[in-house]
Amino acid sequence: MSQELLLVDDDANDAALFCLAAKEAGISYPIRVAGSGEEALDLLLGKRFCPVVTFLDIKMPGTDGLEVLRRLRADPLYRNVVIIVLTGSDLESDRVEALKLGCNLFLTKPESLSGYIEMARRIKALLP
Amino acid sequence: MIQRRTSRLYAGFQAALVFSGLSVLAVLGLALQIYRTQQAILHEDVDSVIQIQRLRYRVERQVSTERAFLLTGFPTFRRRLELGPEIARIIRSLSGRGAAPERELLLAEVSRQVDLYETDLARLRSGRWSKDSALSIFENQLQPRRNALFQPLERLIQLEYEELQNAKASAKRYGRWSLILGAVMAAGLVAALLATGAFVRRSLLALERERKSLEAAKADLEKLVAERTRNLERAVQQLEAFGYSVAHDLRAPARTIAIFSEAVLRKEASLDEDTRGFFHRIKEAGQRMRLMLDGLLTLSRISQEKLSLGPVDLAVIARRRLDELAAQEPERRVEVRVADSIPVQGDARLLEILLQNLLENAWKFTLDRPDARIEAGSETRDGVRVHFVRDNGRGFDPALNQRLFKPFHRLPNAEGIPGLGIGLASASRIADAHGGKIWVESMPGAGTTFFFTLSDPK
Numbered sequence: 001m002s003q004e005l006l007l008v009d010d011d012a013n014d015a016a017l018f019c020l021a022a023k024e025a026g027i028s029y030p031i032r033v034a035g036s037g038e039e040a041l042d043l044l045l046g047k048r049f050c051p052v053v054t055f056l057d058i059k060m061p062g063t064d065g066l067e068v069l070r071r072l073r074a075d076p077l078y079r080n081v082v083i084i085v086l087t088g089s090d091l092e093s094d095r096v097e098a099l100k101l102g103c104n105l106f107l108t109k110p111e112s113l114s115g116y117i118e119m120a121r122r123i124k125a126l127l128p
Numbered sequence: 129m130i131q132r133r134t135s136r137l138y139a140g141f142q143a144a145l146v147f148s149g150l151s152v153l154a155v156l157g158l159a160l161q162i163y164r165t166q167q168a169i170l171h172e173d174v175d176s177v178i179q180i181q182r183l184r185y186r187v188e189r190q191v192s193t194e195r196a197f198l199l200t201g202f203p204t205f206r207r208r209l210e211l212g213p214e215i216a217r218i219i220r221s222l223s224g225r226g227a228a229p230e231r232e233l234l235l236a237e238v239s240r241q242v243d244l245y246e247t248d249l250a251r252l253r254s255g256r257w258s259k260d261s262a263l264s265i266f267e268n269q270l271q272p273r274r275n276a277l278f279q280p281l282e283r284l285i286q287l288e289y290e291e292l293q294n295a296k297a298s299a300k301r302y303g304r305w306s307l308i309l310g311a312v313m314a315a316g317l318v319a320a321l322l323a324t325g326a327f328v329r330r331s332l333l334a335l336e337r338e339r340k341s342l343e344a345a346k347a348d349l350e351k352l353v354a355e356r357t358r359n360l361e362r363a364v365q366q367l368e369a370f371g372y373s374v375a376h377d378l379r380a381p382a383r384t385i386a387i388f389s390e391a392v393l394r395k396e397a398s399l400d401e402d403t404r405g406f407f408h409r410i411k412e413a414g415q416r417m418r419l420m421l422d423g424l425l426t427l428s429r430i431s432q433e434k435l436s437l438g439p440v441d442l443a444v445i446a447r448r449r450l451d452e453l454a455a456q457e458p459e460r461r462v463e464v465r466v467a468d469s470i471p472v473q474g475d476a477r478l479l480e481i482l483l484q485n486l487l488e489n490a491w492k493f494t495l496d497r498p499d500a501r502i503e504a505g506s507e508t509r510d511g512v513r514v515h516f517v518r519d520n521g522r523g524f525d526p527a528l529n530q531r532l533f534k535p536f537h538r539l540p541n542a543e544g545i546p547g548l549g550i551g552l553a554s555a556s557r558i559a560d561a562h563g564g565k566i567w568v569e570s571m572p573g574a575g576t577t578f579f580f581t582l583s584d585p586k
Binding site: 011013014017020024088111112113114116 | 390
């Protein structure tokens with residue numbers, strides 16, 4: 001198991017923000033970013049890359065986060081890896097669907113940098 | 129077109145009326161003439177002729193009676209006949225009828241001759257004559273007298289006959305003319321009636337054609353209006369959808385601006401005072417933009433969502449919201465008066481937003497008052513149920529009334545009061561969605577009352 005975090009998000013700004021917050025919070029794991037659902041699936045299922053935690057955005061063009069989640073949980077290798085949905089959507093239907101498909105946490109993207117950093121600190125506490 | 133036809137129709141009717149009137153007058157005039165002539169013939173002319181004839185007969189009888197007396201000496205023949213009154217009667221009946229100098233002269237002559245005859249007759253009777261000399265006087269004096277009397281009488285009769293003939297002829301003429309005129313008039317009337325009938329028929333047909341074409345035009349127009357309305361509705365929907373997606377898509381960049389400004393500001397040590405100030409402004413603008421976009425999205429959702437109607441008690445919502453506001457700012461003293469119950473029909477979630485906006489408004493604008501008071505209630509105005517939220521806060525110029533309900537319009541005296549200018553716009557849309565309306569009464573310093581109706585929910 002490689003000692004990396006994976007962030008799946010089509011929004012480069014959000015990805016940069018996440019990395020900034022992780023750095024500020026003192027997360028020492030390197031963060032690999034996949035810019036689309038397809039790229040993520042290729043990395044995980046294709047290359048058998050296994051991150052410590054996967055952060056998954058839902059609303060993406062092409063293969064969306066829910067589809068990625070479904071495909072990962074169908075694979076025995078990824079049945080038990082930690083997957084956290086981190087999305088801009090606060091739709092109840094998305095939350096219910098994501099939890100049903102087996103995400104470990106459903107988080108809504110914070111509206112401020114301080115919010116992001118606070119979130120990153122909480123996540124750091126969970127990491128091995 | 130119709131107007132021109134109608135006025136022509138009227139003109140036709142008027143002309144026909146005038147024609148008929150003139151014809152009737154003409155025929156009446158002729159009939160009067162005929163009547164007069166007939167009267168003249170029947171009474172006066174014939175009468176005078178008869179009288180003259182009678183006078184002649186009297187004179188004749190007088191003469192023959194006198195002769196019989198002279199021949200026989202029988203006293204039965206010695207009757208005296210007065211011709212004077214008879215003459216007077218004839219003169220009365222004949223004189224004054226038209227200026228006929230010959231008749232006047234004849235009458236005078238007759239009168240003179242009668243006098244002479246009577247004088248001679250009286251002389252004959254009063255003298256004592258032998259039978260032969262009496263007969264001789266009679267033959268030589270009275271007979272010529274009689275003849276002299278008869279001459280103007282004959283002439284008078286002739287005159288009267290002539291006049292009678294003339295009258296007859298003119299009656300005949302008038303009769304003929306009235307017949308011709310009557311025929312012409314009847315023909316004219318029939319022609320006018322036929323023409324009018326044809327004209328009326330043509331006009332009616334034209335009107336019917338016009339009505340049909342108008343109806344067709346109306347149907348076309350209605351179709352066009354319906355189509356345009358559909359297009360317009362679609363355009364409005366597209367616009368709403370466009371607005372929604374624009375607002376939605378702009379949220380992410382606005383957030384990015386705010387967040388990365390914040391990221392820059394975290395490196396405080398490497399920034400000078402000015403740069404820090406600039407990035408603060410950028411961050412705040414980004415955050416404000418984000419909030420405004422959220423407001424727009426809320427507004428857009430209110431307009432697009434379908435109402436789920438049910439019984440709602442506005443008083444319950446108002447009390448809950450005011451309790452929450454009081455809990456958020458426990459240091460404020462606000463007197464709250466809410467009606468016991470304000471039952472309405474509507475969408476509970478939207479009505480909560482409406483009331484919340486009005487109450488927050490009242491709450492914010494009574495900030496300066498130590499004796500702040502907020503009321504929520506309902507009353508009937510002109511038969512319509514009107515709900516209201518009243519405060520005794522800052523108030524504002526009534527001239528600003530309607531602008532208040534447009535998105536992002538804030539009161540000029542709202543300094544120091546947080547808000548984006550979305551709340552009242554939302555409230556207005558919610559009232560609108562319920563088929564009601566919202567309005568405000570306010571005076572600077574005297575507080576504000578927001579009224580709204582929810583009648584006729586869609």
